[in-house]
Amino acid sequence: MLRKTLTAFQSVRELSLTNIQFNGIVVAVDFRDLSNLECLSISDCGINGTLPAAGFFELRRLEELDLSYKELQGPLPPSFANMSSLRRLDLSNNHFTGNFSSNLASLTSLEYLSFEGNQFEFPISFTPFANYSNLKFIYGGENKAILDSHPSLNGFFPKFQLQVLCLSLETEAKSLPFPNFLLYQDSLTYLDLRETRLEGEFLNYFLENNTKLTNLLLESCSFTGSFKLPSSPLVSLIKIDVSENAITGQIPSNISSIIPKLTFLNMSMNDIHGLIPHDFGQMRSLLMLDLSDNHLSGELLLNTSAAGLTFSLLRLSNNNLGGIVFSTLFRLGWFVNLHLDGNSFTGSISFNISNSLQVMDVSNNHFVGELPSSGMEKLFALKALSMSINHLEGSINDICLSRGVFMFPFVHERANFITKKRSYSYSGIDLAYMSAIDLSDNILNETIPSELGNLTTIRALNLSHNDLREKIPTTFSSLAQIQSLDLSFNNLGGDIPPQLTELNSVAVFSVAHNNLSGATPEMKGQFSTFDGSSYEGNPFLCGPPLPTSCNHNNAKPDYKLPNETYNDEENGNWLDMIDFWVSFSIAYTTILLVIVAVLCINPYWRWVWFYYIESVSINGYYFIEDNF
Template structure:
């Protein structure tokens, strides 16, 4: 009699008499509690009752007193109730016929076994699944049931090792389930005396040791599950040589070990397996496939993922096992061809041979007749070549087709999705990472069930058809790294289910489409030629739980619309905003500070001006998803059938290099990159409030003022780059307390004073982190802050050949100043060009200036050092530019960008705006390069000329004094370079550094010469 789900309670439901002959009674799924004991007393009068089901109620521990009058009761189900704590089962002592007792899913922590409990000697099945039993009295109450045949203790709180009690007393035990606990260590020796075991489940614990030899005693074993432990398992399987009933082996997640060579010989087993799952790790580069498999003919499921099995692909596995349903040989080391079997396994549902070295042509011919029920075909990460066979369109049950990362070529067959295609259930089509070409067939978007489409990293051309609107079920779309062009269809922004979009690294132009009616989580449109943003790009995500994690518009040509975009992003929960390498101008919008969920902000390589918004320091820039739940659910989805697609990656410059962060790293990453802009003013002290930020890059701007002392609060920062600005003052000594720094640079500023204490993480950085700051001293710089301890100056490698303090000075620095001083401002460009060309021989000479304490200088003509080419001229000039930019100009009271030097001033501006002269100097002939620079020189403003005059007047006295000492020297035209040098004030050593990028090979910091030239 069944009253299941009648919603009975103590107020109703028992207003009738129970039939005295009742044998089966089910009261499950009601609201019964202990208040109905009076009614249960009536149940205790049912002397013939054999099966009583009280599961899914609210019954407590004192229920047993109402059940003693059931002498014939064989099965009692109290699962899913409120039994809790230590349960005294002596109240069941009168149930002498009881064979099945089920306490599943209660809150029991222990069983109390008293003398009367021994009357339960006929108990066959005891189920304590999903309780809170800790095992403190396990052996005490376990021996009370000597006749038990089935014992389930899974999903409890057992910890520690299994005691070596006399497990052999459980001679009748046939099924033992210890899975889902926290057992550790090795199995006790007496454990293997339970010789009647048919089913043994040890999965998901922390057992260790070689399980192979001990399993030999379980000769009756049919089912063995030890997955999710740290067992060692011999690959030979010889421990099962006497087993005749073995059918199921589940060993995923353990370590496969190699037996001795003698045990690897072919042997014929007595058993026929149905399931063999050994997805494991191995400490060997490769191991042989066990030979006993040659004699297995009933296999339905085989999984050797990650076992590094060597040799030719075992096509015989399919030939011998016509009942095969799932063949998973992922990430083994098989080579050779994958061949279709001559005896079709008609029930084959899954073939996964990815991550091997399989070669040859793609499967073709009659694949649909051999695998008519194939659901999942994964042959990715191999070396399969040829074209995609058109026969695939006849696999009517296929849901996942993954041929990515092979060597496939040609075009996508039109019939794959056209008329006659039977791929009506295809859910994922993954063809990325091949050499496929041609246009993307428009009928590909007629696969109405498609959820994931990956065509990335191929050679596709043409446009995306607006027929993409037909793919209304599309969740993930990736076409990155192709040669697609034209505008992105607006229909892409109308795909209601779309969550992952990657169209990066193509040639798309026009505007970014609007996504106002959908709620994607990841959008990658970087590295295209997009030039504008749509109005109202995003709607308010107030319905869906998943935020917009990533918006990547980096490396495009977008110049406006950022204010409207940020306004649209306010309610999206955005975490990563990547706008690097565009043409944005103006101030950084303060509305950015309303994006309170941001973890990464990259606005580098733009043309932003003005000050850094101080409100950025009021944001968190920390990840509030430490377990990655939001990332994994939003990116992979909780209902994905194939989560290999759409592995989220972000590119972000951290630690002075472009890093690619995957999901497992993204959940810990946070950072701000505002480098390579034109930002000015001081660094807001509020940025020191970003205590959880990992990377902060403000380099290559025009920032002034001091390094904020509040930066000592950036306790989680790993990369801090403030280089190539105009910061001044002392570096805050508190920065020595930043313990996680891996990258630190304040190079090429105007900082002064002592460096922070050289300890902790700061002691791991060399002088390159501080170079280009003339007035800095202290470790790791060679300049001591105590003049009496000043170390001798050392020169860059290769410049000091004879032990003297020889300094290389390039004539390119001297020539423009000399020209500007001797030629009136209004002279024609032609005259200047003629003059410069007449000095060509001197321009490409390098002088060796030997500086002595008496200010005497000896010059030597080293014409052979440089050839007369634009390349070497420009490379040498770079050394001059950085010396000019970083040196103090107190004599003219002028900043480096207004310095009264001719050529290098012009080129600094060219560098600043990234002109053709700077970006492509190697493509410009020498004469044309000179002409272009001289044209710039004629247009030098009044301020530069006035500063030049001030400088020259100050130099005049030095020049006259020097000329007296050098009067005896020959005044030939060939020595005009010496005269040019006489007009210049050489204050610093010159080093070869790229003027618009961070220096790659930097020598010691600039050291003043002993005196004037």
């Protein structure tokens, strides 16, 4: 049916079947009659299966072919090699397999090639494109990189000058040799080699040769060496991501003058040391700066002559930074996401830094003093706050917690939440649904504010390892979506509110090591899943799952009034005296009868007995006679 339909378009030069659902296999499609066709698009139209061995063979004038977003599979047919006029070829997001180098060898007119999102085997040497003099755009991510069977070909001199190269390939090797053709590129505007595991020194010459570069994305490669800047400014470069490599050395101190329009810089998870350059504070265009997980040291002393900066993200987590930081942040500008966790910052914490603040993580530092009592009422956008593992004092009541829920809003963020001494990492789409308050490992005292119960959509609350006192608020029963509630290692007292059994989503619950008393919550719903570790360290708690029963006959002694105790003691004394005299009389009589029996039976013992009695009597008589 489709063949008969296409015969009516023999003179057509452009044909688009995009989004037309054929719901059939591609074998039924035959384009041999469209010999004048120059542009063909059958993208996202429900065709599946393998490409036919013939059909494309006749399309010698075809310049543009779009086969993207279908369920096509298998290798490319040999007929591809005959479409020598192709300038633009899009095979992206299918299930093609095999090494396509032989099938594309004759397509030397190609300017644009996209084969990302398949299972092609692609030689990292780029030798299949050695004769492509017009090639400018290559999108080949999410395929498999392989080593060339002829390593000597890796050093070919390319005839093309690329503008865009996106690979992000998968590989079974620990690392791949660096493709030498890149040494000859000087017209690149966009380079994406993420997760290619390319070995060798960092591409400093790229920044020197490609002055029109706008994006340099080298995340998760295997580059070593230092990060150096060229002598001339790169006025077009706006994004650099060199995270998760093995880059050493220091951050160039002249970065603001060489890359003046930089908006995004990610150098996290490397081996960079030294100080943070002062002139980061002068980069008005910089929106996102991530220097986390390095070995940076010193204080955050930025030159803030360019006031009014707005950081969508400032992440300095897990370094060796120290000193008083909030005084610098006051002068720097506005923040949306601020991550200072895992350092040695000191001084006090302040909320008077940015009205646009949404996420602030200052956990695992050396901040001291009282919890901030002002400034938070102005943070109308605040959705996530972590101040755990510091030396903070004061009451939680000092923070305006009843205002709303703290959430992690961005799916591209990552965050850690600590409960029961275990750290849980949230990222991606899970983080978008995560809301939490973590104030653990501080010196917070006084009471837990009942207003926390107003945070009805919170997922995790960790107040452990503090000095919180008095009772657990009954309003916690309103935390309908709570999944983790950790109040352990405090000085909380009184009963555990029985209303907490209404929490049907809680999966982690701990009130261990407090001064709680009374019965544990009823073993129903989610609370039937908690063992004794959730309640241990509370000597006055009883009931399951603890071994101590709340039965009054077993758990509590029978206390009596003083006069009742006296009467019992008096009655007990009389009973003891009667028992003593009865026992004494029986014993005395028994001994006397035994002596008489022995004396009657044995004459020798009888003689000795009377002799002893006589001797004692005589001696006693003379003793009295002499003395009295």
